[in-house]
Amino acid sequence: MASLRQRALAFFHARPAAKAWALLTPGTFWLVLFFTVPVLIMFVYSLMPRGIYGGVVPGFTVEHYQRFFNPLYLEILNRTFLWSLAATLICLLMGYPLAYLIARSGTWKNVLMFLVVLPFWTSFLVRTFAMIFLMRDTGLINNLLLRTGLIQQPIEMLYTPFAVMTGLVYGFLPFMVLPIYASLEKLDLSLLEAAEVLGARPASRFWKVTFPLSVPGVVAGCLLVFIPSLGSFLTSDLLGGAKQVMIGNLIQNQFSSARNWPFGSAASFIVMALVLVAVLAYLRVRDRAPAGTA
Amino acid sequence: MASPIDSATGPAVEFTRVSKSFGDFKAVKDITFEIRRGEFFSLLGPSGCGKTTTLRLLAGFEQPDEDGGTVRISGQVVNQKRPYERQIGMVFQNYAIFPHLSVEKNVAFGLVQHKVPKAEIPDRVVKALEMVRLDVGKFAQRMPNQLSGGQRQRVALARALVLRPAILLLDEPLGAIDLKLRKEMQLELKALNKSLGITFVYVTHDQEEALTMSDRIAVMDNARVAQLGSPAEIYENPRTSFVAKFIGESNFFDGTVERKDGAVWRVTGANCSFVVPDHPALRPGAAVRIAVRPEWMDVCATREVPSGENAAGGTVRDVIYLGEMMHVIVTLRDGTDCTVAVRNEGQLIKPLPWKRGDAAAVAWLPEDCQILEDE
Numbered sequence: 052m053a054s055l056r057q058r059a060l061a062f063f064h065a066r067p068a069a070k071a072w073a074l075l076t077p078g079t080f081w082l083v084l085f086f087t088v089p090v091l092i093m094f095v096y097s098l099m100p101r102g103i104y105g106g107v108v109p110g111f112t113v114e115h116y117q118r119f120f121n122p123l124y125l126e127i128l129n130r131t132f133l134w135s136l137a138a139t140l141i142c143l144l145m146g147y148p149l150a151y152l153i154a155r156s157g158t159w160k161n162v163l164m165f166l167v168v169l170p171f172w173t174s175f176l177v178r179t180f181a182m183i184f185l186m187r188d189t190g191l192i193n194n195l196l197l198r199t200g201l202i203q204q205p206i207e208m209l210y211t212p213f214a215v216m217t218g219l220v221y222g223f224l225p226f227m228v229l230p231i232y233a234s235l236e237k238l239d240l241s242l243l244e245a246a247e248v249l250g251a252r253p254a255s256r257f258w259k260v261t262f263p264l265s266v267p268g269v270v271a272g273c274l275l276v277f278i279p280s281l282g283s284f285l286t287s288d289l290l291g292g293a294k295q296v297m298i299g300n301l302i303q304n305q306f307s308s309a310r311n312w313p314f315g316s317a318a319s320f321i322v323m324a325l326v327l328v329a330v331l332a333y334l335r336v337r338d339r340a341p342a343g344t345a
Numbered sequence: 346m347a348s349p350i351d352s353a354t355g356p357a358v359e360f361t362r363v364s365k366s367f368g369d370f371k372a373v374k375d376i377t378f379e380i381r382r383g384e385f386f387s388l389l390g391p392s393g394c395g396k397t398t399t400l401r402l403l404a405g406f407e408q409p410d411e412d413g414g415t416v417r418i419s420g421q422v423v424n425q426k427r428p429y430e431r432q433i434g435m436v437f438q439n440y441a442i443f444p445h446l447s448v449e450k451n452v453a454f455g456l457v458q459h460k461v462p463k464a465e466i467p468d469r470v471v472k473a474l475e476m477v478r479l480d481v482g483k484f485a486q487r488m489p490n491q492l493s494g495g496q497r498q499r500v501a502l503a504r505a506l507v508l509r510p511a512i513l514l515l516d517e518p519l520g521a522i523d524l525k526l527r528k529e530m531q532l533e534l535k536a537l538n539k540s541l542g543i544t545f546v547y548v549t550h551d552q553e554e555a556l557t558m559s560d561r562i563a564v565m566d567n568a569r570v571a572q573l574g575s576p577a578e579i580y581e582n583p584r585t586s587f588v589a590k591f592i593g594e595s596n597f598f599d600g601t602v603e604r605k606d607g608a609v610w611r612v613t614g615a616n617c618s619f620v621v622p623d624h625p626a627l628r629p630g631a632a633v634r635i636a637v638r639p640e641w642m643d644v645c646a647t648r649e650v651p652s653g654e655n656a657a658g659g660t661v662r663d664v665i666y667l668g669e670m671m672h673v674i675v676t677l678r679d680g681t682d683c684t685v686a687v688r689n690e691g692q693l694i695k696p697l698p699w700k701r702g703d704a705a706a707v708a709w710l711p712e713d714c715q716i717l718e719d720e
Contacts, residue, residue, distance in 0.1 A: 245443075246443075
């Protein structure tokens with residue numbers, strides 16, 4: 052056995068290209084099978100006529116794409132876009148100070164980062180259900196407020212945009228904190244001392260040194276929140292009810308109850324195209340300003 | 346307390362009984378010294394000796410302990426002053442160049458912070474870059490990651506000097522660049538110190554660097570100043586065995602003082618008896634430790650010790666060829682090694698008569714004994 056192992060090692064040592072392929076194969080195989088192929092299938096479906104009992108029938112049509120440009124769907128798309136943007140901004144405003152404090156908390160930082168990722172130990176579904184119990188009319192928050200006499204009537208929170216936004220921010224906040232923390236944690240503190248000797252007061256040390264150097268983390272965090280927000284459907288489904296539909300719900304609906312796969316596929320591709328445009332725009336901005344000159 | 350006359354002519358920096366602790370660790374213990382206006386002053390010592398803490402106390406990144414003495418700059422107590430209120434510049438060990446700003450913007454940073462009129466800034470940046478001999482046309486627009494270590498070093502220097510500080514603090518700035526460039530920079534820094542009239546305070550663990558550049562050196566050991574003086578005073582007259590060992594090389598001899606014999610004292614040691622010059626610490630029966638520099642000693646045949654010199658017999662253990670010098674290592678009777686540095690007069694034409702295993706004596710003049718005051 053040992054000789055077989057040695058021969059294999061010798062073989063790969065002599066052929067670096069073969070080694071690279073061998074290392075790439077498992078991941079590539081997985082992605083091709085479970086990402087590329089389904090995407091291609093969806094693309095083909097989105098250009099085929101809908102069958103009467105669901106599925107598709109042979110033929111070619113762009114009607115599903117045309118159908119999407121309807122005020123009803125455009126409003127959903129617009130709302131999804133604005134909500135995702137708002138969720139990203141709120142996550143940034145809440146996540147940056149949090150990441151900053153954790154990065155500066157010395158020996159405690161590993162413990163605090165552990166607490167940030169701790170919610171991932173429970174299923175997102177369960178956590179979202181827990182928020183229903185918090186926010187409904189007879190939930191914990193309303194109960195407490197009623198008992199203390201601060202309010203006479205329960206505040207309507209569940210099935211409002213507020214509930215959806217709370218859910219989105221809650222769900223994606225760690226994705227904002229993690230990359231910002233990573234960029235702040237490796238920041239060389241002597242840069243701040245250098246700035247201080249050169250006359251920079253705390254605010255200008257932050258805006259002239261700390262913040263520009265954390266921009267890569269901020270951008271990564273924003274993408275990690277914005278993109279999944281655009282595609283989220285669970286949060287808006289459970290916390291937003293029937294009134295607060297996001298594009299994710301629309302798509303999910305086409306594949307389940309509406310059984311209109313080609314239209315669902317077309318909608319998916321339109322969202323994907325928008326995400327792609329957003330990412331490309333970011334990459335252009337980043338490349339034009341190297342090392343995060345904001 | 347400080348009159349205007351003091352601040353114009355008095356010392357640039359005064360540390361008076363300054364102490365600094367981090368938790369239970371005492372980084373600096375009760376140190377007192379002055380730095381003269383315009384001098385090149387080095388804080389020299391091994392890592393952990395407190396030299397960096399001393400520099401950071403001066404920079405204002407650390408404050409002395411409560412009742413931990415005072416730090417004065419130009420006669421003014423600065424204990425509670427922030428770094429930017431102290432008229433200092435600083436060059437950091439890793440340069441601390443802002444990686445997101447071009448060379449030009451790095452150098453202009455302090456000017457912008459100090460609200461220097463916009464029209465004045467480009468001119469002062471160019472002058473600062475010229476001062477550190479960086480080609481403005483070639484480098485001003487470059488980003489730090491496009492610079493070599495030596496160039497970054499110069500940018501850091503320009504960034505500090507552009508504000509015309511009264512004192513420039515340098516924290517081991519030459520540690521990371523190669524030997525040849527380092528020698529060059531040493532001379533350049535010394536020249537800048539003289540031409541600008543700015544007081545330089547330089548932290549280093551490299552004794553050769555400190556000797557090369559400094560007007561005066563404070564040798565630090567174990568959170569205290571072990572000795573302060575000019576390079577010659579420190580090298581030729583080390584006060585403790587730490588200083589004698591840390592700066593250059595030394596041979597040590599321990600003994601017991603016997604009696605005074607005219608102007609000298611007779612001492613009995615483990616290997617030999619020897620005489621040492623008069624010193625206030627000497628009295629009959631006292632233990633004494635002396636240091637002798639290798640180049641102040643000679644090797645000779647056991648019977649050919651010049652009269653009037655101290656000598657100890659032993660065996661040649663090794664002869665080391667160093668180019669301009671030869672080191673002869675002689676193992677003395679008690680087993681300790683004694684290093685003697687001999688000028689190389691050409692081993693091909695005039696080889697040393699000593700080889701391994703030969704019996705030989707080391708000899709030195711009484712006045713070359715440095716009497717050490719160890720606690």
